[in-house]
Amino acid sequence: MVENRPWLTLTRHILLWLGIAVISLPIWVALVAATHPTSAFVSGILPLWFGDQAVTNLVAVLSNDGGLGVSVSATRMLWNSFVMAMVIAVGKIVISMMSAYAIVYFRFPGRQLCFWLIFITLMLPVEVRILPTYEVVANLGLLNSYAGLTIPLIASATATFLFRQFFMSVPDSLLEAARIDGAGPIRFFKDILLPLSANNIAALFVILFIYGWNQYLWPLLITTDEQYYTIVMAIKRLMTSDNGLIPWNLIMTTTILAMLPPVIVVLAMQKLFVKGLIEQEK
Amino acid sequence: MHDKSVFQHRLLPYVLVAPQLIITLVFFIWPAGQALYQSFLVEDAFGFSTEFVWFENFIYLLSDPEYWTSIRVTAVFSFWVAFVGMALALLLAAMADKVIRGSRFYQTLLIWPYAVAPVVAAVLWLMLFSPSIGLLPFWLSKVGYQWNHLANSVEANILVIIASVWKQFSYNFIFFIAGLQAIPRSLIEAAAIDGARPFRRFWQIVFPLLSPTAFFLLVVNVVYAFFETFAVIHATTQGGPGNSTKTLVYKVFEDGFIGLDLGSSSAQSVLLMVIVITLTVVQFRYVEKKVQY
Numbered sequence: 001m002v003e004n005r006p007w008l009t010l011t012r013h014i015l016l017w018l019g020i021a022v023i024s025l026p027i028w029v030a031l032v033a034a035t036h037p038t039s040a041f042v043s044g045i046l047p048l049w050f051g052d053q054a055v056t057n058l059v060a061v062l063s064n065d066g067g068l069g070v071s072v073s074a075t076r077m078l079w080n081s082f083v084m085a086m087v088i089a090v091g092k093i094v095i096s097m098m099s100a101y102a103i104v105y106f107r108f109p110g111r112q113l114c115f116w117l118i119f120i121t122l123m124l125p126v127e128v129r130i131l132p133t134y135e136v137v138a139n140l141g142l143l144n145s146y147a148g149l150t151i152p153l154i155a156s157a158t159a160t161f162l163f164r165q166f167f168m169s170v171p172d173s174l175l176e177a178a179r180i181d182g183a184g185p186i187r188f189f190k191d192i193l194l195p196l197s198a199n200n201i202a203a204l205f206v207i208l209f210i211y212g213w214n215q216y217l218w219p220l221l222i223t224t225d226e227q228y229y230t231i232v233m234a235i236k237r238l239m240t241s242d243n244g245l246i247p248w249n250l251i252m253t254t255t256i257l258a259m260l261p262p263v264i265v266v267l268a269m270q271k272l273f274v275k276g277l278i279e280q281e282k
Numbered sequence: 283m284h285d286k287s288v289f290q291h292r293l294l295p296y297v298l299v300a301p302q303l304i305i306t307l308v309f310f311i312w313p314a315g316q317a318l319y320q321s322f323l324v325e326d327a328f329g330f331s332t333e334f335v336w337f338e339n340f341i342y343l344l345s346d347p348e349y350w351t352s353i354r355v356t357a358v359f360s361f362w363v364a365f366v367g368m369a370l371a372l373l374l375a376a377m378a379d380k381v382i383r384g385s386r387f388y389q390t391l392l393i394w395p396y397a398v399a400p401v402v403a404a405v406l407w408l409m410l411f412s413p414s415i416g417l418l419p420f421w422l423s424k425v426g427y428q429w430n431h432l433a434n435s436v437e438a439n440i441l442v443i444i445a446s447v448w449k450q451f452s453y454n455f456i457f458f459i460a461g462l463q464a465i466p467r468s469l470i471e472a473a474a475i476d477g478a479r480p481f482r483r484f485w486q487i488v489f490p491l492l493s494p495t496a497f498f499l500l501v502v503n504v505v506y507a508f509f510e511t512f513a514v515i516h517a518t519t520q521g522g523p524g525n526s527t528k529t530l531v532y533k534v535f536e537d538g539f540i541g542l543d544l545g546s547s548s549a550q551s552v553l554l555m556v557i558v559i560t561l562t563v564v565q566f567r568y569v570e571k572k573v574q575y
Contacts (some may be wrong), residue, residue, distance in 0.1 A: 008480060012377045019374045020391045023451070026406035029417065033409065045420045046409065095301045102298035107288050114299050121310045123562045127509040127531045128554040131538040131547050132313035132320065152309040155302055172287045185289040214399035216513035221539070232399045236517040239405070248409060255402055262397035270390060277453075278460050 033252040034058075041248040057253045068247075069238045070226050074254055077231035081213055082261070084149050084230055088212030089205050091154040097197070100163035101189055105175075122157040126218055134221050144225040153218060159204060162279065166200055167193065203276020206269050210262045231258040314555065320548035339549035348525060349533070349550075356508065356529040359443065363511070364503035367447040368496065371454030376484065378455075379462040389459065396452035401513035403449040404442075408518050411441050431519065435526030438519045442527050445518065446511045453506075454499050461495035462488065501565045508557070530554060 029046055036051035064073035102108075103115055126133060133152060142148030170193065178188045219233040229237075235258060238251045266273055321339050323332045343349050378388045395403070410416050411431060419429035431437040465488060473483045512531045515521060521528035521536065528536070534554065538547030 005480070009380075012381060015377050016374060016381070016388050016392075019370070019377075020388070023392060023395060023448070026403075026410060026448070029410060030406055041415055044415065046412075046415050046417050048417075095305070098298040099302040102295040105288050106291060106295035106298075108292075108295040111295070114303060117306055117311065118302060121306050123559045124310050124314050124555065125509050125558065127512060127534070128551050128558060129310075129313045129317050130535055130551070131544065132316035132551075133309060134539075135316070136309060136313055151305060155305040155310060160302065175287050179287075185291060185294060188289075210397050214397075216399065216401050216516075217535070220516075232401055235401055235405055239408075239517075248415075251405065252409070255405055259398050259402050262399075263394050266394055266397040267390065270393070274393070274456055274460075277456060 030252045030255055033248050034256055036249050038245065038247045038249055042245065046248075053249065057249050061250055061253045061257065068250060068254070069240055070229060070234055072226040072229055072234075074231060074257055076227065077229050077234050078257060078261075080146075080149075080228060081230040081232060081258070083146055084215065084219070085209045085212035085261075087146065087150040088153050088215075089208035091150065092156045092159050092208050093201055093204055095154060096156050096159035097163050097201075100160050100167055101193070103160075104164055104167040105185065105188075118155075118157050118160050120157075121155050126153075130217070130221065137222055143222050144228050146228070148222050149219060149228065149230075150212075153212070153215065156208075159208070162200065162204065163197070166197060170196060199272070200276070200279075202269070203272045203279070206265055206273040207276055209265055213262050317548045317551040317555070320544055321552045323548075324545045335545075339545040340553075343546060343549050343553075351525050352528050352530050352533045355439075355525070355527060359439065359446075359511075359527070359529060360504050360507035362439075362443045363446045363450065363507040364500055366443065367450045367503055368454050368499055370447070371451055371499075372458050372492075372496075375455050375458035375462055376488070379459060389455075392455055393452045395449055396456070398449055399513065400446070400449050400510055401517045404445045404514040404517040407441060407445040407448065433523055435523050438523055438527050442511065442514050442518055445514050446507065449514075450503060450506055454503070457495055457499055458492065461492045465491050498565070501561055505558070505561055508554075530557075 029048075032047055032050055033041070034057055035054040036047050037053050037056075040047055040051065061068065061074045063075070064071075068074070099114070099118065103111060137143060137148050137152060140148075142151070174192055175188065178192055183191065214232055215230070216233050219228075219230045223229055223233070231254065235251065235255055238254060239246055322334055322336060324335045324338065325332045374392060378385055378392070381388060411418050411429065413419050413430045413432065416429075422429045429437060431441045469487055469491075470483055473487055478486065508529070509531055511529070512535065515527055515529060515532050516535075519527040521532050530550065531554070534547055534550045537543045537550065541547075
């Protein structure tokens with residue numbers, strides 16, 4: 001603090017609280033909505049205080065006794081999301097580390113070409129090649145499978161660049177020392193590079209887990225079998241009801257379930273995640 | 283800079299890059315090539331025959347007023363998402379940066395929406411704005427305004443912009459906070475000693491020093507508004523009413539998957555690729571400059 005200005009300090013706190021209030025408003029309303037019966041949403045205005053149906057709604061959603069617009073239960077969809085997020089996060093980290101290691105620690109013909117091919121993926125998000133990518137996955141018979149949900153999203157230029165950057169900052173003396181001690185490339189990777197990368201891996205994991213969990217367009221395209229629905233993509237399906245009455249209480253219960261895992265990951269690993277996010281963009 | 287010490291091995295590097303490279307070739311390069319190839323073809327309604335038509339798809343697309351509407355919608359939408367999201371994030375980051383007690387507490391409460399999926403943001407705001415039971419239409423009706431985003435295109439745009447900004451706010455906030463913390467305190471103190479008051483210090487010292495962060499965020503926000511907000515639009519307005527919220531990505535999806543118009547969808551994909559490539563090049567050019575500087 002440069003100088004003391006009580007009014008300015010007060011304004012600061014008020015603005016921050018206003019910001020927090022606006023940011024939190026939808027969550028408050030969602031939490032409240034998840035505790036009421038469906039009949040509370042027929043007319044009038046959204047309830048602002050908690051009801052007593054929280055457990056009933058939660059059980060209804062997790063076991064899906066027919067009130068949800070889909071035939072699959074939220075438990076199953078949470079599992080699908082978890083599998084998708086984990087496979088994408090771990091898969092991306094593994095294959096990016098491998099390719100970054102090859103590009104930094106080896107000189108081989110075609111190295112530059114590999115680098116550029118990986119770089120190009122940065123410019124080709126799924127959204128711009130929706131139809132042809134769908135065709136490839138369909139031709140490989142991967143529709144409605146975990147492989148189809150995850151493998152096409154596993155290639156990652158940003159993760160590769162992050163590890164490349166990091167590996168290049170590792171002092172050469174470490175490699176020389178390891179070599180004198182008789183360590184080969186695999187030993188060096190396993191015993192020296194991997195432990196050194198622990199922080200980077202953890203930070204990247206948070207970001208990639210959220211990325212995988214929150215995928216929308218991709219699961220929407222390649223899952224027609226409800227058994228493979230992820231919870232994030234299914235939320236929209238729930239809003240279509242046959243009798244014209246939208247079951248907001250069940251939708252909000254599902255919505256809260258859908259956002260809880262990534263929010264917990266961010267809050268639990270806040271420091272690491274913020275650092276990782278900022279590093280990634282450098 | 284001298285060369286990094288490396289291992290000598292004939293086979294291992296190829297084994298290491300193989301998984302990444304195979305996925306890249308099969309799921310990125312090949313489909314992108316297909317999009318490019320198909321953008322030169324016209325398929326008949328039943329998919330029995332295709333004809334090579336050179337740039338006809340592009341000419342048709344660029345003379346289609348609906349496509350221009352979509353371009354305009356995307357531009358307006360991106361502008362507001364980037365502008366509102368960054369302005370609010372900068373304001374609150376500037377406030378949180380100076381707070382001594384409880385700074386971390388404030389930050390935690392402001393960054394968690396990063397973890398929320400765009401579609402979740404969309405559904406939350408859709409409920410708040412629901413014309414029949416929503417809070418905001420209820421409050422607006424108290425002052426005599428009838429809110430209905432299903433019929434009013436401006437209101438539909440406001441809804442998707444608010445939901446998109448709400449989700450992206452945290453990302454901008456995290457980067458502005460980091461940018462602010464990187465500014466040396468001595469600069470601010472020197473200005474204070476020279477008699478510059480807080481607002482002047484902000485506009486004349488802090489703000490110019492934040493411009494690299496702001497530029498970076500601008501590119502990120504535009505990319506976000508172009509591509510990641512598909513979920514927001516799909517869950518709330520589905521491009522309507524009319525075509526008032528049909529962005530370019532939503533149109534590719536609709537023409538390709540619902541309209542099954544292969545040629546047009548591919549041509550649109552190709553134009554989108556050009557946009558992404560331009561944005562990426564701009565971003566990298568700039569980053570390189572920053573490093574030299």
